[in-house]
Amino acid sequence: RINDLIDAVQYDKGLINRSIFVDRDVYELELERLFANTWLFLGHVSQVAEPGDFITTYMGEDSVIVSRGHDGRVRALLNSCRHRGMRVCRSDEGNTSFFKCPYHAWTYSSAGELEGVPKFRLGYAGVLDKKEWGLREVTRVEEYRGFLFGNWAPEGPSLDEWLGELKTYFDLLFARDPAGVEVVPGAHRWTVDTNWKIAAENFAADMYHVEHSHARPAELGLMQAVPDQGYQISAGMGFIGHAFTRPVSEDVGGEEPLHSYWTLPNIQTEFLAEQRKRIAEEKGAELARLIPLGHGALFPTFAWLDLEQFRLMRVHHPQGPDRTLIHQWCVLDKSLPEDVKDAVRKQYELTFGPAGLLEQDDGENWRECQNGMRGFIGRQLDSNMMLGLGSDRTAAEVVGDDDVPGIAGGIWSEINQRRFYELWKTYMQAASPESISKIPPTRI
Ligand code: FES
Ligand code: FE
Numbered sequence: 001r002i003n004d005l006i007d008a009v010q011y012d013k014g015l016i017n018r019s020i021f022v023d024r025d026v027y028e029l030e031l032e033r034l035f036a037n038t039w040l041f042l043g044h045v046s047q048v049a050e051p052g053d054f055i056t057t058y059m060g061e062d063s064v065i066v067s068r069g070h071d072g073r074v075r076a077l078l079n080s081c082r083h084r085g086m087r088v089c090r091s092d093e094g095n096t097s098f099f100k101c102p103y104h105a106w107t108y109s110s111a112g113e114l115e116g117v118p119k120f121r122l123g124y125a126g127v128l129d130k131k132e133w134g135l136r137e138v139t140r141v142e143e144y145r146g147f148l149f150g151n152w153a154p155e156g157p158s159l160d161e162w163l164g165e166l167k168t169y170f171d172l173l174f175a176r177d178p179a180g181v182e183v184v185p186g187a188h189r190w191t192v193d194t195n196w197k198i199a200a201e202n203f204a205a206d207m208y209h210v211e212h213s214h215a216r217p218a219e220l221g222l223m224q225a226v227p228d229q230g231y232q233i234s235a236g237m238g239f240i241g242h243a244f245t246r247p248v249s250e251d252v253g254g255e256e257p258l259h260s261y262w263t264l265p266n267i268q269t270e271f272l273a274e275q276r277k278r279i280a281e282e283k284g285a286e287l288a289r290l291i292p293l294g295h296g297a298l299f300p301t302f303a304w305l306d307l308e309q310f311r312l313m314r315v316h317h318p319q320g321p322d323r324t325l326i327h328q329w330c331v332l333d334k335s336l337p338e339d340v341k342d343a344v345r346k347q348y349e350l351t352f353g354p355a356g357l358l359e360q361d362d363g364e365n366w367r368e369c370q371n372g373m374r375g376f377i378g379r380q381l382d383s384n385m386m387l388g389l390g391s392d393r394t395a396a397e398v399v400g401d402d403d404v405p406g407i408a409g410g411i412w413s414e415i416n417q418r419r420f421y422e423l424w425k426t427y428m429q430a431a432s433p434e435s436i437s438k439i440p441p442t443r444i
Contacts, residue, residue, distance in 0.1 A: 005019045005020060007429075009421055009425050011385070011419075013389075014384060014385040014418060015383075015385070016385055016417075016421055018378065018379045018382065021198065022321055022322065022373055027318070027320065030060075033428050034060075034424070035061075036059075036060065037151070038151065038300055038427065039151050039157075039237075039298075040059045040060075040300075040315075041148075041149055041301065041302040042059075042066045042150045043057060044148065045147075047093065048067065049068070050068065051069065051070045051071075052067075052070060052097055053067070053068045053095050054066060054089065054093065056089055056091065056092055057327065058325065059138065060317075062078060063087055064150070065088075065089050066148065069112075070097070070110055074148060075111060075112060076138035077138070078136040078137075079135075081135075082106070082136075083103070084103060086101055088100070088106075088108060090102075092186075093185075097109075098110065098115065100116075106118075106133075112134045113131075115130070138152060140159075142160075144163060145175045145180075146181070147170075149162075164235065164236025165235035166237065166298065168287065169235060169238065169290070169293060169296070172287060173293050174331070176279060176291055176333070177275065177333035177335050179335045180334050181332065181333060182331070182334050183330075183332075184329060184345060187328060187329055189326065190325075190354045191325050191326070192363045193322055193323055195318075196300075196301065196318040197420075200299075200303065200316045201420050202362065203297040203304075203314075204297040204303070205232055205416030206241075207232075207241055207295075207411050208387060209365065213361045214357075216361070217357050217358055220357075230410070231408045231409060232410075233404065233406040233408045234408075237423065238296060239297045239299075239416040241294050241295045242290060242293065242411070267340050268309070268336065268340060269308065271335065271340070272292065276289060276291050279291070294306060299420065300423075301315050303315070303316065304331075309344065312348055313328070313331050314326055314329070315327045315328075322370050324366075332344060385417045385421070386414065388409050388410060388415050
C-alpha cells in the first residue's frame with residue numbers, strides 16, 4: 001500500500017498524491033529512507049568554535065548533540081543515554097567538559113565516551129565494558145564553507161557530491177564575504193502544524209504565493225509587486241528561486257542587484273555592491289548579480305532567504321506527518337559595520353522572525369493546507385504543480401545560459417517543486433543509499 005502511494009507521485013506531470021503529506025506509514029518510511037540516509041544540516045562551525053562548545057539539534061526526529069571535543073574535533077552524537085535512553089543534554093547550546101545524564105548519572109565526555117557510571121565496582125565490574133557504551137556517533141560529519149552536515153549512512157554520496165553544482169551558489173550565498181559569515185547567537189525555534197515538505201518546497205520554489213499571501217506587507221509598503229523577470233534553478237540537490245526587475249540585456253557590470261522588490265531600507269547596499277564588483281571580476285557578471293540570492297533550499301530540510309535587507313537560514317525538522325519544528329538563524333557577513341549588522345537583525349525580526357509579518361502569513365497557509373488535505377476524501381486528490389509545464393522559459397531565454405550552472409525555468413514555474421518531488425520519490429523508492437550515487441538532473 002505504501003509503495004502504491006509513493007508510486008502515485010507523478011512529478012513529471014505536476015501531480016503530487018496528497019497522501020504523502022498525511023499518511024503515517026509514508027512518514028515512518030521517510031524517517032528511514034530520507035532522514036537516516038541523506039545529508040542533514042547540523043550547524044555552523046562558529047557555533048562550536050571552542051573545545052567543549054556544543055549545540056543540540058535534530059536529524060529527523062532523533063535529537064543530536066553537535067560537540068567540539070577537547071581533542072578539537074567536531075562530532076555529532078545521538079542525544080540518547082545508552083542506559084535507558086534519556087536525553088543527556090537538554091540545553092540548546094553551551095560549553096561543557098562532560099554530559100551527565102539526569103536519570104542515573106551516567107557521564108559522557110564531550111567526545112561521547114562513557115566515563116562515569118555510578119556503583120560501577122559494586123554492580124558492573126567485569127560485565128560492563130565502558131568503551132562499548134559511549135554515545136552513538138553520527139556516521140559521517142562533513143563540512144562545506146564552515147557549514148556542518150551529518151549523515152547516518154556509511155555509504156552513498158559525499159557532502160561534496162551532494163551539493164554538486166549548488167556549490168557555486170552556496171559560495172555566493174555564504175562565502176561572498178572573504179572574512180566569512182557569523183551566525184547571530186540563539187536559534188529561533190517554533191512549530192507549525194504542517195507536513196515538513198509543505199514548508200520545504202515553499203522555500204525551494206514558491207514565488208507564486210508572494211503577491212497574494214503577503215498582500216498585507218505589500219499594503220504596508222514593505223514590498224512591491226514581484227517582477228515577471230526571473231528564474232528558478234535546480235543545481236545539485238538544491239534549489240534557488242530568483243526574481244529581478246531589469247532585463248538581463250542591460251549591462252550593469254555586475255555591480256547592481258537585479259533582485260529588489262522589497263522596499264525596506266537597503267542597508268547592506270554598499271557592502272553588497274563591493275562584493276558584486278569583486279565577484280564579477282573573478283567569476284563573471286552573470287553570477288555576481290545574483291547576489292542576493294533570494295529564497296532557496298537544499299534537499300531535504302535546509303533552506304535560506306537572502307535579500308538586500310537581511311539573510312536567514314533555517315531547517316524544517318519533521319515531528320510527525322502533521323508537525324514541523326523550525327530552527328532559524330539570522331546570518332551576517334562578518335565585514336559589515338556593527339551598526340549595519342544591528343539594523344539587519346532588526347529587519348530579520350520584523351519580517352521572518354517567529355512573530356514576523358511574513359512568517360505568520362506562511363505558517364497560516366501551511367497549517368491550512370494540512371487541514372485541507374487530512375480528511376479521508378481530501379487526501380485522495382492530487383496537489384497541482386503544473387505551473388510552467390505549459391509555457392516555461394528556459395535559462396537561456398531568461399538569463400543567457402553557460403555561466404549559470406544547473407537547470408533553470410522561468411520564475412512563474414513549479415519546476416523546482418517537481419524536481420523536489422523527483423528527489424523525494426527516488427529516495428523513497430531506493431533499496432539502499434548506495435544505490436543512488438548521483439541523481440542526474442532532468443528538466444521537468
Ligand atoms: Fe541515563 Fe539511566 S537513563 S543514566
Ligand atoms: Fe512566504
